[in-house]
Amino acid sequence: MSAPSASAPAPSGHGTLPATPATARRSPPLSGRVRVPGDKSVSHRALIFGLFAQGKTRITGLLEGEDVLNTAKACAALGARVTRLGEGEWEVEGVGARGLSSPAAPLDFGNSGTGVRLMMGAVAGQNVTATFDGDASLRRRPMKRVLDPLAAMGVALAAASEGGRLPLTLKGSATLKPTVYETPVPSAQVKSAVLLAGLGAAGETVVIEREATRDHTERMLAHFGADVRVEPHGTHGRRITLKGRPSLIAAPVDVPADPSSAAFPLVAALIVPGSDVTLTDVMMNPLRIGLVTTLLEMGADIAVVAERTEGGERVADLRVRHSRLKGVEVPPERAPAMIDEYPVLAVAAAFAEGVTRMRGLSELRVKESDRLAAVAAGLAACGIAHEVKGDDLIVTGSAGVRGGGPVETHMDHRIAMSFLVLGLASEQGVSVDDVAFIATSFPTFMPMMRGLGAVIN
Ligand SMILES: O=C(O)C1=C[C@@H](OP(=O)(O)O)[C@@H](O)[C@H](O)C1
Numbered sequence: 001m002s003a004p005s006a007s008a009p010a011p012s013g014h015g016t017l018p019a020t021p022a023t024a025r026r027s028p029p030l031s032g033r034v035r036v037p038g039d040k041s042v043s044h045r046a047l048i049f050g051l052f053a054q055g056k057t058r059i060t061g062l063l064e065g066e067d068v069l070n071t072a073k074a075c076a077a078l079g080a081r082v083t084r085l086g087e088g089e090w091e092v093e094g095v096g097a098r099g100l101s102s103p104a105a106p107l108d109f110g111n112s113g114t115g116v117r118l119m120m121g122a123v124a125g126q127n128v129t130a131t132f133d134g135d136a137s138l139r140r141r142p143m144k145r146v147l148d149p150l151a152a153m154g155v156a157l158a159a160a161s162e163g164g165r166l167p168l169t170l171k172g173s174a175t176l177k178p179t180v181y182e183t184p185v186p187s188a189q190v191k192s193a194v195l196l197a198g199l200g201a202a203g204e205t206v207v208i209e210r211e212a213t214r215d216h217t218e219r220m221l222a223h224f225g226a227d228v229r230v231e232p233h234g235t236h237g238r239r240i241t242l243k244g245r246p247s248l249i250a251a252p253v254d255v256p257a258d259p260s261s262a263a264f265p266l267v268a269a270l271i272v273p274g275s276d277v278t279l280t281d282v283m284m285n286p287l288r289i290g291l292v293t294t295l296l297e298m299g300a301d302i303a304v305v306a307e308r309t310e311g312g313e314r315v316a317d318l319r320v321r322h323s324r325l326k327g328v329e330v331p332p333e334r335a336p337a338m339i340d341e342y343p344v345l346a347v348a349a350a351f352a353e354g355v356t357r358m359r360g361l362s363e364l365r366v367k368e369s370d371r372l373a374a375v376a377a378g379l380a381a382c383g384i385a386h387e388v389k390g391d392d393l394i395v396t397g398s399a400g401v402r403g404g405g406p407v408e409t410h411m412d413h414r415i416a417m418s419f420l421v422l423g424l425a426s427e428q429g430v431s432v433d434d435v436a437f438i439a440t441s442f443p444t445f446m447p448m449m450r451g452l453g454a455v456i457n
């Protein structure tokens, strides 16, 4: 898809602010019982579905991280009345499935790929023109993966930066065509953008994925009253069929604790000797628990207790104790279920006996940073033997990890948190260059980790 170039003002966010470095030091045993904040994926979607629904959607446990707050602002700019009622408690008064209005100013999604890509899908079937922007990290990330299927449905790209990157302007279409789209990369964001566009198309929109990715959009479509069918496709895939132009009705959403955030205290407890930590209310959606599966294979002592269903999702408490880990091979088909957890899995692998080979990590290259490169550079700065072979990351663990740094975090919250966790069990501790971006997904990371006994300053 080609388009005239958009003028590019300075990117938003921390990119222009001075960095905030921090150091994590070898720590005493971690202990305690904590609930990490609400799931980021579910939080974005709760707000967006609230925008489309008729009536007032009440959300509890919403993640109040910068990524989600930017989505809340975008929902308001598109016409919803968005109110914060208390900590994690929000109300969205929606505009109905066809009622979005053009925002007065560019929508700024900061650091968030999920926010911007889902919202591009959301405006697709609306009589709306909107400009999408973000910080320097988000401006580098590929948007064509969403623009291509939206263009096939009839959305016009009015302006974009080189390669279809942000900032870009979309003109939605009130006569959007439904599509049958097979996603070329395993991406819940691409799938969700097409399904959200499909809300505005007359007829059935079908998304086919060769490997199943997180299914929160499908679940929420059903929860808000849409007619959506999910069928198996091939060995690992799914076929999702959505009937267009449904009336969505406001429905309460109780956001469970984010397994991708829980990953940090979880791995910290495994590698800091003597630790015993319980993480409560963690979402155990099967498409999100690849890390737990892998760590159990590595010999981790993780007890899954009080498993139950809350608000349509499996949740459980996880009791985690320091463990002697061993290296494993992580198959490529597991990648969608643990995509954001590879950086912290690499940290666990650094303390495991033997070699851990993580296969098929190409999607890590297009996250907030090139995570494959950032993890490799961080491991090198901490004296950990590793190798990147094609799209595989191979880490050779040892009982005595040197640490050190400084680790460059590249505007990436998960790189910052992963290497701080590594510092807690390393000989010299670990310094990272910037912790400001942790606020995008886990704003309480520092106090929560310190509360468990972690030494970070
Ligand atoms: O749909 C979502 O909420 C997300 C999907 C994943 O991205 P991709 O769809 O690009 O794999 C993940 O990395 C991101 O943190 C959240």
Ligand SMILES: C=C(OP(=O)(O)O)C(=O)O
Binding pocket: 067, 111, 112, 113, 114, 115, 340, 367, 368, 414, 441
């Ligand atoms: C990749 C991530 O998020 P996003 O794509 O929404 O920026 C993440 O949180 O690790």
